Amino acid sequence: MRSRRDNGDKGAPLGLKVAAFAGLTFMLAPLALIFLYAFSTEDRTYQWPPPGLTLEWFAVTWGRSDVWEALTLSVQVAAISTAIALVLGTLCAAAVSGTKFFGRETISLVVILPIALPGIITGISLRSAFNLMDIPFSFWTIILGHSTFCIVVVYNNAVARFRRLHGSLIEAAMDLGADKFQTFRHVILPNLGTALLAGGMLAFALSFDEVIVTTFTAGQQQTLPIWMLEELIRPRQRPVTNVVAMVVIIVTFLPILAAFYLTRGGEQTTGGMGK
Amino acid sequence: MTALADMSGAIMPNRRGWLGALSDHFWRRPGLLIFLMLLPAILWLGIVYLGSLLALLIQSFFSIDEFSGLINHEFTLKTYAELLKPQNLDIIVRTVMMSALVTIASAIIAFPIAYMAARYARGKWKALFYLSIMLPLWASYLVKIYAWKLILAKEGILNWLFEQLHLTWLLEAWLAIPVIGGNSLSISYTGTFLVFLYVWMPFMILPIQAAIERVPTNLLDASADLGATPRQTFWKVIFPLTLPGVIAGSIFTFSLTLGDYIIPQIVGNSQFFIGQAVYSHQGTAGNIPLAAAFTVVPIVIMGIYLWLAKRAGAFNAL
Numbered sequence: 131m132r133s134r135r136d137n138g139d140k141g142a143p144l145g146l147k148v149a150a151f152a153g154l155t156f157m158l159a160p161l162a163l164i165f166l167y168a169f170s171t172e173d174r175t176y177q178w179p180p181p182g183l184t185l186e187w188f189a190v191t192w193g194r195s196d197v198w199e200a201l202t203l204s205v206q207v208a209a210i211s212t213a214i215a216l217v218l219g220t221l222c223a224a225a226v227s228g229t230k231f232f233g234r235e236t237i238s239l240v241v242i243l244p245i246a247l248p249g250i251i252t253g254i255s256l257r258s259a260f261n262l263m264d265i266p267f268s269f270w271t272i273i274l275g276h277s278t279f280c281i282v283v284v285y286n287n288a289v290a291r292f293r294r295l296h297g298s299l300i301e302a303a304m305d306l307g308a309d310k311f312q313t314f315r316h317v318i319l320p321n322l323g324t325a326l327l328a329g330g331m332l333a334f335a336l337s338f339d340e341v342i343v344t345t346f347t348a349g350q351q352q353t354l355p356i357w358m359l360e361e362l363i364r365p366r367q368r369p370v371t372n373v374v375a376m377v378v379i380i381v382t383f384l385p386i387l388a389a390f391y392l393t394r395g396g397e398q399t400t401g402g403m404g405k
Numbered sequence: 406m407t408a409l410a411d412m413s414g415a416i417m418p419n420r421r422g423w424l425g426a427l428s429d430h431f432w433r434r435p436g437l438l439i440f441l442m443l444l445p446a447i448l449w450l451g452i453v454y455l456g457s458l459l460a461l462l463i464q465s466f467f468s469i470d471e472f473s474g475l476i477n478h479e480f481t482l483k484t485y486a487e488l489l490k491p492q493n494l495d496i497i498v499r500t501v502m503m504s505a506l507v508t509i510a511s512a513i514i515a516f517p518i519a520y521m522a523a524r525y526a527r528g529k530w531k532a533l534f535y536l537s538i539m540l541p542l543w544a545s546y547l548v549k550i551y552a553w554k555l556i557l558a559k560e561g562i563l564n565w566l567f568e569q570l571h572l573t574w575l576l577e578a579w580l581a582i583p584v585i586g587g588n589s590l591s592i593s594y595t596g597t598f599l600v601f602l603y604v605w606m607p608f609m610i611l612p613i614q615a616a617i618e619r620v621p622t623n624l625l626d627a628s629a630d631l632g633a634t635p636r637q638t639f640w641k642v643i644f645p646l647t648l649p650g651v652i653a654g655s656i657f658t659f660s661l662t663l664g665d666y667i668i669p670q671i672v673g674n675s676q677f678f679i680g681q682a683v684y685s686h687q688g689t690a691g692n693i694p695l696a697a698a699f700t701v702v703p704i705v706i707m708g709i710y711l712w713l714a715k716r717a718g719a720f721n722a723l
Contacts, residue, residue, distance in 0.1 A: 142525040143635075149517035154534075156514065157541040160552035160603065163562065167555055176558040178565045218446040225442035237443065239711075240450050246656060247707055248664015250680045251461075251700045252454070254687055258464060258697070259457035278454050281446060309428035310438070332543075339545045341667065358547040362554065362671050375548045382543045390535055 161379060168376040173369045187369040197374060200357040207269070207353060208337040211276035215333045218277070219284030220326060224318070227292035238289075244279040252278060253346030260347070267349030275347040276340060280333035287329030288322060295321050331385045339382075354378070465697035476694060484694040488702070493682070497702055500679040503594075504662040507601045508609075511658045512651055514602075515609035519650075522610075523617035538614075542607035550671055553600045557591040557672060564590075587674055597673035604668065605661045609654035616650025617643065649718045656714055663703045679703060 142150075168187065170180035191197060222241060226234055244252055256275050265271060295318070303313040341355035348356065354374075361371040431438040467476050468483045487493060522534040541549070556563050567576045580586040580593060587593030620643055628638040666680025677685070679699060686696035 142521055146517055146521060146525075150521035153514045153518040154537050156603070157518075157607065158537055160549065160556060161541060161544055163555055164548060164552050175560050176555045177560045178555075178562040214449075218449055221442040222446035225439045237447070240455065241446065244450070244454055246660055246711060248660055248680065248703050250664040250666055250683055251458070251704060254683060254696060254700055255457035255461035256453075257687070258693060259460045262460055274453055278450065281450065285446075309425055310431050311424055311428055335543050339547075341547060342664075355545070355547050358545070358551070359667065362547060362551060371551065375545075375551050378545045378548050379540075382545060383540060385543075387536070390532070390539070 164372070164375050164379060167372045170369070170372065176368070187373045191370050191373040191377075194370060196352070196357065197354075197370070200352050200354040203269075203351055204338050204354040207272050207276055208334045210273050211280045211337045212330050212333045214273070214277040215280030215284045216326060216330050219281045219329065219333075220288050220322070222281070223285050223288035223292055227289055241282050241285050245282050249279070249340075249342035250346075253343040256343070257346040267347065267351075269351060271347045271349075272344055272351065272353070275343040276337040279340075279343065280337055283333045283336055284326065284329040287325045287332070291322055291325035331388070335382055335385060461697050461700060464693050465701055467694045469692050469694055474691065484698045485701075487695060488698055493699075496677050496679060496682050499676065500663060501706065503598065503601065503678065504659045506598060507605060507662045508655045508658045510598075510602050511606040511609040512613075512655065514606055515613055515654065516651070519610045519613035520617055523614045538607060538610050541603075542611070546604060547667075549604050550600060550668060553596075553603060553672060554591070557589075557596050557599070559589055559591070591672055592674050594673065597669050600668050600672045601662050601665070605658045608657035608661065609651075612653035612657075613647060613650040616647040616653075620646045652714050652717050656710065659710060660703070660707050663706065 166180065167176070169183040169185065170177075171182035171184045171186075172180055219241075222237070226238060252275065256271070256278075260267065260271055299317055299321070300313055303317045304310075308316065339355060341353075341359055344353055344356060345359070358371070358374065358378075361367070365371065464476075465484055466480050466482070467478055468481045469475070470477050488497070518534075518538065522531070522538065526534045555561055558564075564573075564576070567573050576590075579595065580589070585594045585598075587595075590596045590599075624642055624646075625638055628642045629635075633641065664680050666678065666684045669676075669678045669681060679702060683696045683699045686692045686699065
């Protein structure tokens with residue numbers, strides 16, 4: 131990377147700059163709008179520009195028990211699904227990247243399938259399977275659905291890191307007398323750490339936000355996305371929805387910042403090792 | 406953690422204990438370890454996911470009795486034949502067209518962003534690009550749709566902007582175009598397209614960016630040394646090498662649009678997309694066989710798509 135800069139690379143062409151920044155504006159402006167609307171005094175329409183600004187709706191939202199219950203359920207579901215996905219995804223990634231064996235390609239395909247196929251397919255097949263087996267919809271049926279598509283996120287992150295992890299490191303550890311478990315604990319895991327953390331956070335965010343599979347696998351339970359969906363289809367309390375939307379954005383922004391600093395450090399060390 | 410370190414220290418000289426024996430056993434039979442590592446995920450995905458998928462597919466070969474509304478558990482292709490009825494075929498064509506358009510538009514918008522982020526952004530700008538890409542990518546799906554509900558509303562910012570720029574006539578002319586127009590943006594295909602594009606486009610950026618970053622710099626130097634203009638270098642060297650990244654990204658945008666039933670339900674006219682058809686047939690209509698047959702459509706389309714993508718080497722760019 132440094133060599134490219136030394137080569138006297140001139141800055142980006144103007145057309146590219148304009149296209150890139152127009153694209154970024156398209157991506158970010160709608161989110162900025164959410165922030166403004168959370169303070170709007172208007173409570174019946176989506177009027178722009180807002181007639182006035184107020185903090186009143188934050189207090190109203192804070193006092194809403196249905197919002198709190200939905201939030202708690204979402205966090206619980208996301209935490210458990212992520213934990214399951216971390217174990218299954220890492221093991222699977224380790225097996226697939228360590229060696230070549232018959233059916234290896236098939237396994238990566240099966241792991242990718244739950245996100246490669248539209249979510250509605252995962253949702254409806256799980257729902258009809260639960261119906262066929264007379265399994266009542268509950269907290270755990272939501273978990274079953276969420277873990278299925280969280281595995282692939284962890285798997286992808288772990289596989290990418292395994293690809294960069296040099297086989298010679300593992301061989302060196304074993305030459306120095308470490309057994310498989312010690313190699314895993316002292317060599318593989320520290321190298322994998324940030325990738326797993328990033329994968330885990332991504333899985334958490336994915337589960338926290340999931341609505342399509344959840345509508346099929348939840349019974350009476352209301353996760354935060356399902357609460358939000360009801361508001362989208364039949365808006366009843368627009369100001370409260372505005373505030374919840376803003377809070378959800380802030381909550382997702384924090385892990386992104388964390389993941390950025392984590393993987394940035396990781397890139398540097400592994401990059402240095404590679405070159 | 407210290408306990409584990411101590412224990413491992415004790416094991417090291419001569420590998421005793423069941424853990425050491427187990428490790429030796431795995432060393433002698435590496436296949437066994439791999440099998441054991443794969444087992445949990447295979448069991449989970451095999452039983453929970455593939456099992457359910459199979460159960461669903463089987464039901465698509467059943468049919469529904471039109472008079473009693475009961476499911477007839479006999480093998481038949483009648484339900485599939487029903488897919489070919491004009492109203493159902495319309496739904497399929499509409500959804501595939503929308504997915505293709507969203508994918509193409511996503512690639513066009515995503516490429517410059519990815520290119521800029523991969524090739525030119527440095528230091529502070531790199532961080533800014535990263536966060537600006539990750540924030541919309543990770544932001545809640547429903548919040549993103551909600552934002553567009555605010556934007557496209559009649560009293561919302563887009564209509565206001567057109568008014569301020571004295572371009573309301575342009576918007577009206579656009580909405581007057583048949584098929585893509587409608588009474589207002591929030592109940593037209595244009596609106597649905599915009600929301601689809603906004604929600605799924607970020608998934609296109611990262612694979613492209615990764616692919617661009619992977620293009621070796623010395624190839625570019627070589628291309629320049631051999632007398633290629635930057636434009637030639639882009640089209641002859643960079644673009645072909647990053648195409649697998651574009652295809653990898655298109656897997657997401659295409660598949661995600663194909664199966665979405667929430668966006669067209671909230672922003673759009675009342676014409677069904679595949680996802681909505683599945684949802685309504687399995688829900689209120691109780692016609693599980695037809696719903697199942699409808700889900701086979703995206704599976705087949707994505708199967709072909711993934712097969713083609715695999716041949717193009719897109720999986721290595723994921």
